[in-house]
Amino acid sequence: MQDDSPHRSNEDRTAEMRVRLMNAARELFVAKGYVATTTPEIVSSARVTRGALYHHFEDKASILRAVLEREAAEVSAAINATDVLEGDELDALLTGASAYLVAMMLPGRTRLLLLDGPAVLGRSKMREIESRHGDDALRTGLDAAMSAGLLPRLPIGAISALLSAMFERAALDISDGQDAADYLTAVRAFVSGLAQLAPERAAVPGECDLS
Template identity: 55%
Template sequence: MQEKAARRSNQARTEATRAALLEAARALFVEKTFSETGTPEIVERAGVTRGALYHHFADKQALFRAVVEVEAEAVARAIDAATPEDLSASDALFHGGEAFMAAMAQPGRTRLLLLDGPAVLGRRAMDEIDARHGGRTLREGLAIAMRQGAIRRVPLDALAALLSAVFDRAALEIAEGASTADQRTAIQALLAGLKR
């Protein structure tokens, strides 16, 4: 019984250390950027040792990738929550787009996912991460909309890639002070053009 409790305690400590590192790293990467953040700052803010950092992550880039994964997962969860299965395909596209824009408004997220992510990890790695998260939700929504006849049939992968770029650009524009309403209106007009 004690062994089980010790294992749980060790697991809880491990999870808490990892969470503290991710939280500290995210805050510093947003405040200072990846390149301007040092690992000593991260461990100090997290309240752990350098050994703990390297126990969980091979290096600062691996830690950054984990932060990016957490951010991308949060975006996908927001989209999934906004698009229950009982929505029509066209409503799901609309609500999914709205959820993406709201999720990307989280301070620092646009920088992490759309600016520093590609610069630090490379475009291919970011595409792989997106394909598991936000990009997955968009591709699935478009596939369902095509199957249900809500939008015209066009090459799915090309459409998903182009619309993903549109959503990303809108998030970047909003982060730089552009009108959220204008970006949403433009995106809705583009989506309306896909309807049958």
């Protein structure tokens, strides 16, 4: 039951209403898909009025954008929360990859961020969302490993794009039931091949935990 206590500020009530709408929309988008979901269904699921929905969001697409922003922020936070107490820049890179795959295992997240988001908003809008939520983390990790001589100096934009595509495909396959550990092994093998071209011919770091 909604708390209408006078001690709660208008800002609190506004934020709560927005979250309720986003949560209801997310559940429906995941269960039915964006196209099949209607705004009346979102209103009914959130138990709010139609006017309340349009007070907070311009249309269904704007609700999706808000949901995607939140999903991307949570993935970024999960990656940034990882700490590598021992090891080198390659360890940090693979730990970040592991954190990404784990974060993407949240039910519905791959559909939202990797399928419905790009299909509805387009890749340029999705890149804007990604750039607001730590999209440069992979570039930073790669640059650190290259600067340390653990990876060869390669065009950072190109190698980052290739790795991102690999991680996204892995996340999609894992969401379809494939073994996450197999994909991290493949990522390690890819990094191992790159490392052999580095000035230091670095050894590949140890296994990353996906549990």
